[in-house]
Amino acid sequence: MTDIKTYLREWAMPHVLCPGCAHGIVLRSFLEAVDQLQLEQDKVAMVAGIGCSSRLAGYADFCTLHGTHGRAPAFATGLKLARPELDVVVVTGDGDGLAIGGNHLIHAARRNIDITVMLLNNSIYGMTGGQAAPTTPQGAVASTTPSGNTEASFDACALLQGAGASFVARVLAANPIEMTKVMADAITHPGFSFIEVVSDCPEYFGRYNKAGGGAEMLVSLTSRDVAVAGPLAAKRFVNHVPSSEPPPGMDTGVLQREVRPIFSGIRGGDTDES
Amino acid sequence: MSRSEIRIAGAGGQGVVTAGRILAEAAILSGKTATHSQVYGPQSRGGASRSDVVIDTAEIGFPLAYNLDLLIILSDEAYTKYRPELDDDTRMIVDRDCAPDSTPGSATIFPVVATARSVSGGVLATGVVALGVLQQVADFIDADTLRQAVGARVPAKFKAMNLDALEAGMGLVGATT
Amino acid sequence: MAEAQLVQGNEACALGAVAAGCNFYGGYPITPSSGIAEQMVRFLPGADGVFVQMEDEIASLAAVIGASLAGSKAMTATSGPGFSLMQEHIGYAVMAEVPCVIVNVMRGGPSTGMPTSPSQGDMMQARWGTHGDHSAIVLAPSSVGEVYELTVRAFNLAERFRTPVIVVYDEIVGHTRESVVLPDALEITDRVRAEGDPEEFRPKAITPNGVPPQAAFGDGYRFHVTGLAHDERGFPTEDSQVAGALLTRLHSKVDDHEDEIVDVETFMIDDADLAIFAYGIVGRSAREAVMEARASGIKAGLIRPRTVWPFPAEHIARAAEQVDTIIVAEMNLGQMIGEVERAAQGQAEIVGHLRADGEPMTPAHLLALITNVEADRKQP
Numbered sequence: 001m002t003d004i005k006t007y008l009r010e011w012a013m014p015h016v017l018c019p020g021c022a023h024g025i026v027l028r029s030f031l032e033a034v035d036q037l038q039l040e041q042d043k044v045a046m047v048a049g050i051g052c053s054s055r056l057a058g059y060a061d062f063c064t065l066h067g068t069h070g071r072a073p074a075f076a077t078g079l080k081l082a083r084p085e086l087d088v089v090v091v092t093g094d095g096d097g098l099a100i101g102g103n104h105l106i107h108a109a110r111r112n113i114d115i116t117v118m119l120l121n122n123s124i125y126g127m128t129g130g131q132a133a134p135t136t137p138q139g140a141v142a143s144t145t146p147s148g149n150t151e152a153s154f155d156a157c158a159l160l161q162g163a164g165a166s167f168v169a170r171v172l173a174a175n176p177i178e179m180t181k182v183m184a185d186a187i188t189h190p191g192f193s194f195i196e197v198v199s200d201c202p203e204y205f206g207r208y209n210k211a212g213g214g215a216e217m218l219v220s221l222t223s224r225d226v227a228v229a230g231p232l233a234a235k236r237f238v239n240h241v242p243s244s245e246p247p248p249g250m251d252t253g254v255l256q257r258e259v260r261p262i263f264s265g266i267r268g269g270d271t272d273e274s
Numbered sequence: 275m276s277r278s279e280i281r282i283a284g285a286g287g288q289g290v291v292t293a294g295r296i297l298a299e300a301a302i303l304s305g306k307t308a309t310h311s312q313v314y315g316p317q318s319r320g321g322a323s324r325s326d327v328v329i330d331t332a333e334i335g336f337p338l339a340y341n342l343d344l345l346i347i348l349s350d351e352a353y354t355k356y357r358p359e360l361d362d363d364t365r366m367i368v369d370r371d372c373a374p375d376s377t378p379g380s381a382t383i384f385p386v387v388a389t390a391r392s393v394s395g396g397v398l399a400t401g402v403v404a405l406g407v408l409q410q411v412a413d414f415i416d417a418d419t420l421r422q423a424v425g426a427r428v429p430a431k432f433k434a435m436n437l438d439a440l441e442a443g444m445g446l447v448g449a450t451t
Numbered sequence: 452m453a454e455a456q457l458v459q460g461n462e463a464c465a466l467g468a469v470a471a472g473c474n475f476y477g478g479y480p481i482t483p484s485s486g487i488a489e490q491m492v493r494f495l496p497g498a499d500g501v502f503v504q505m506e507d508e509i510a511s512l513a514a515v516i517g518a519s520l521a522g523s524k525a526m527t528a529t530s531g532p533g534f535s536l537m538q539e540h541i542g543y544a545v546m547a548e549v550p551c552v553i554v555n556v557m558r559g560g561p562s563t564g565m566p567t568s569p570s571q572g573d574m575m576q577a578r579w580g581t582h583g584d585h586s587a588i589v590l591a592p593s594s595v596g597e598v599y600e601l602t603v604r605a606f607n608l609a610e611r612f613r614t615p616v617i618v619v620y621d622e623i624v625g626h627t628r629e630s631v632v633l634p635d636a637l638e639i640t641d642r643v644r645a646e647g648d649p650e651e652f653r654p655k656a657i658t659p660n661g662v663p664p665q666a667a668f669g670d671g672y673r674f675h676v677t678g679l680a681h682d683e684r685g686f687p688t689e690d691s692q693v694a695g696a697l698l699t700r701l702h703s704k705v706d707d708h709e710d711e712i713v714d715v716e717t718f719m720i721d722d723a724d725l726a727i728f729a730y731g732i733v734g735r736s737a738r739e740a741v742m743e744a745r746a747s748g749i750k751a752g753l754i755r756p757r758t759v760w761p762f763p764a765e766h767i768a769r770a771a772e773q774v775d776t777i778i779v780a781e782m783n784l785g786q787m788i789g790e791v792e793r794a795a796q797g798q799a800e801i802v803g804h805l806r807a808d809g810e811p812m813t814p815a816h817l818l819a820l821i822t823n824v825e826a827d828r829k830q831p
Contacts, residue, residue: 009675009686011684012675012686041673042649042669042670042671042672042673043669045668045669047517057675058675058677058686058687061673062673063668063669063672063673063674064673064674064675064676065517065520065668065675065676066675066676066677066678066679066687067513067516067543067678068513068539068540068543068678071509071510071513071539071540073510074505074506074509074510074511074513074514074517075513075514075516075517076517077477077503077505077510077513077514077517078475078477078503078513078514078515078516078517078518078519078521078525079517079518079520079521079668080517081475081501081503081514081518082474082475082501082517082518082519082521082522082523082525083521083522083667083668083669085669086521086668086669103506103507103510104506104509104510104513107505107506107510264501265501265502265503266492266495266496266501266502266503267495267496267500267501267502268495268496268497268498268499268500269496
């Protein structure tokens with residue numbers, strides 16, 4: 001394979017991510033997927049919102065758009081409609097994509113525009129200092145839920161399946177090889193592809209919930225894995241949050257795949273995708 | 275001719291907006307300037323509808339009607355709503371079926387809606403019948419230009435019917451009603 | 452020469468956009484601007500363009516920015532509440548220097564306000580609505596013909612200065628149909644494209660005119676675009692010198708070229724005793740009122756800015772030296788009047804005629820006002 005540094009802006013380093021953050025593993029898996037698919041580097045557009053995950057776009061040497069909080073799918077929609085030949089990949093987070101940007105995400109899915117969305121779920125707002133997100137589990141501690149979160153949380157994949165995403169997958173940052181495969185699958189899928197990448201935050205979520213550092217959190221992640229469609233075997237779950245109840249596992253792999261008409265805007269003549 | 279302001283007021287479905295556009299377009303065809311405005315929003319659905327047309331030989335400054343020269347009233351609601359706003363010197367054409375017993379002397383009464391029904395079997399051509407009346411009672415526009423504007427604006431399959439409605443409207447003036 | 456035709460204001464906006472080369476429209480329905488979208492969806496497919504109805508106004512301007520970064524000439528249109536939602540991305544387009552056009556057909560506010568009534572309540576929002584320091588280019592047409600002309604100009608200015616340009620007009624201008632003759636030939640400006648070695652490309656390079664050449668995504672240049680303060684490579688920085696220089700450049704690239712932007716109609720001002728300052732639809736009533744006042748022997752004049760931002764302060768200052776009184780007539784409770792006062796520097800008395808009740812200001816209203824002001828002027 002190509003030297004992975006080909007796809008990195010080394011001049012932009014050092015990066016802003018914390019020690020132990022799993023997002024770097026996710027970026028590497030994505031770059032490997034791009035390399036495996038031999039995508040033309042000049043024709044890859046990475047569109048991000050605001051948050052830790054969204055900062056990945058800055059370090060990837062593609063056409064990169066660091067937009068506003070939650071709006072990446074909308075920026076990506078305009079970009080893709082104007083330049084259908086681009087491979088457009090959105091990198092977003094759970095707060096970015098499911099709270100402030102939830103509306104944009106579900107509508108992009110509904111339209112079935114041919115973009116790929118990678119939502120890095122770390123169950124917390126990292127960039128702003130550890131506030132509760134719509135994915136923070138009930139009971140978990142965040143800076144805005146000091147006594148434990150009382151709100152229910154979103155299941156991102158179920159939400160996107162409901163919104164009509166034609167490709168929905170969940171992968172874990174702890175399984176980089178599977179991550180690369182699923183990302184390549186998603187990019188080549190004709191239509192809207194959604195991947196929830198579970199990628200933990202040791203700095204805030206781990207520290208607040210005594211879930212250990214980056215390495216420990218990755219290990220517990222693998223034990224939560226319930227592979228329904230991926231190459232991995234089902235394993236038992238170990239929760240981040242100390243609890244007497246056995247926490248639920250997470251279905252991983254490709255959870256939904258269908259082919260339906262792609263949205264290419266209202267335009268004249270033949271569109272180059274169908 | 276200087277500035278003239280015409281309001282066609284009636285009910286939704288009477289073709290009032292289309293009639294106003296036709297009048298404005300006929301004015302442009304005769305080398306004049308024109309504006310057309312209508313009511314939007316909840317007011318424009320169902321209930322009342324109106325078209326205002328301003329015609330001038332020179333460039334039009336303020337584009338809305340604010341000192342009507344001619345008001346055509348085609349529904350009861352339009353009568354109630356617009357009659358009180360009128361200056362005494364505004365000419366008024368009122369449909370026979372919505373004219374109250376005490377119609378003011380300045381008003382001329384014509385069976386506009388009834389004529390539209392007899393020509394088209396419905397009320398959609400009411401506005402065009404009213405244009406025929408207007409053409410005859412006022413000198414805003416000549417008949418041929420108005421015919422041309424009607425033909426250009428309405429869908430092809432309704433062209434003959436609308437031209438009939440226009441002639442019928444013109445025929446109302448001078449006839450015994 | 453083309454023939455006169457009856458065109459609605461919002462339709463003229465769409466016609467002007469397409470004539471200017473617009474090939475992307477993203478929008479969300481809202482009264483009284485929806486007519487623009489309804490025309491764009493008819494025009495764009497035949498003009499090698501794309502139309503998309505987005506999920507809200509925030510997304511609409513985001514899609515427009517995405518399309519512009521891909522090389523399109525892109526626009527959106529909205530009204531009142533939708534313009535509020537767009538403020539976030541107006542700031543983004545300023546910061547990231549993304550050419551685009553935003554049309555705001557003003558209706559009564561605040562909030563949902565009066566959806567089908569005219570207003571000029573968004574003048575300050577058009578200038579200062581998005582957070583942070585920024586320059587603004589805002590055009591204010593007063594007729595259907597001017598909507599066409601100034602929509603074309605908005606695209607040209609956006610491309611010239613690499614910045615969002617806002618067009619504001621009120622519900623009356625948007626909904627009224629008028630006879631217009633659309634010009635056959637137009638001057639069209641296109642953004643300066645990046646050239647040379649992609650490795651050396653600096654998307655935010657400092658250039659003599661303050662406007663960096665632009666590359667489109669997909670053209671072989673790989674670069675970063677962000678709303679964070681950034682350096683010449685477009686990469687986020689916290690260096691105060693770099694950030695400060697960026698902000699200064701974003702200002703000066705517009706403010707140092709006001710002469711290219713500012714456009715004011717003055718009418719009978721040279722010997723006037725009193726002037727009326729009005730823009731948009733009110734400018735037309737004011738012009739009629741001035742003519743009628745002149746006919747009755749009152750030396751009235753008109754100052755009508757077609758570009759409201761940057762504010763034409765020099766025009767006001769000159770007029771203030773000539774006249775005793777400037778009447779500011781606007782369909783709000785006092786927005787541009789503060790700018791007029793500031794620009795007049797005490798050289799003329801400023802009288803406001805301000806209302807925000809959804810009713811238009813007719814020539815008769817303004818003539819009565821001029822007459823009263825003239826009487827006061829003669830008997831202080």
